[in-house]
Amino acid sequence: MHELIHKYWRQTIQIQKQLVKQAADEQEEMEYQQHLQWLQSTEYLVVISEAQNEVKTFKDWGLDIVPHRQIIKSLNLEEEFKNEKYSFRFAIVCAMWLTGFDIPSLATLYVDKPLQGHTLMQAIARANRVHEGKNNGLLIDYNGITTVF
Numbered sequence: 231m232h233e234l235i236h237k238y239w240r241q242t243i244q245i246q247k248q249l250v251k252q253a254a255d256e257q258e259e260m261e262y263q264q265h266l267q268w269l270q271s272t273e274y275l276v277v278i279s280e281a282q283n284e285v286k287t288f289k290d291w292g293l294d295i296v297p298h299r300q301i302i303k304s305l306n307l308e309e310e311f312k313n314e315k316y317s318f319r320f321a322i323v324c325a326m327w328l329t330g331f332d333i334p335s336l337a338t339l340y341v342d343k344p345l346q347g348h349t350l351m352q353a354i355a356r357a358n359r360v361h362e363g364k365n366n367g368l369l370i371d372y373n374g375i376t377t378v379f
Contacts, residue, residue, distance in 0.1 A: 231322050232276050232298070243269050274320035277307055277327060334361040342372035 246266040253259035276298040281287070288295040301307075310316040312333050321327065339357040357367030 232274070235274055235320070235322070239269070239272075239274065271317045272320060273318045274322065275301055275307065275318060276322045277302065277311075278324050279326050331356065332359070334359040335364065336367070337361075337364050338368045338370065340370040340372065344373055 243266065246262060246269055250259060250262045250266055253262055276295075278298075280299065280302075284295050284299070305318075307318065307321075308327075308331075310318040311321055312335075314335060333356070336357055336359065339353060341353065345353055354367075354369060357369055359367065
């Protein structure tokens with residue numbers, strides 16, 4: 231998922247650079263430039279619990295967990311994700327942070343695995359918290375959660 235996001239994030243940055251160059255006026259150029267700076271400064275990181283033999287497991291899947299694990303161990307990701315002054319704005323999680331993790335500024339949650347009962351309600355609550363400057367929470371359902379009701 232990280233590599234897929236990375237590919238399209240880079241493409242979006244290139245498109246935004248073109249928009250900056252093609253801006254109709256100074257106001258539009260400034261708006262495009264601000265968005266470009268936000269895109270370029272945003273960090274998107276994998277956040278998963280450490281597992282035994284994970285290096286081999288991920289290698290068997292054709293993935294390298296080592297660089298992600300080094301970042302997870304070197305930073306206080308929970309603090310940085312919760313604090314809007316940091317550039318860590320997009321977390322890719324498996325189960326970690328799905329429940330019992332409170333971040334009122336979280337506006338969008340993408341779900342691609344089955345959730346039911348208490349876990350589902352907690353996940354919905356993650357994006358549905360009140361926060362200044364946030365109009366609503368949004369759940370993007372890639373798995374058909376609504377079919378479980």
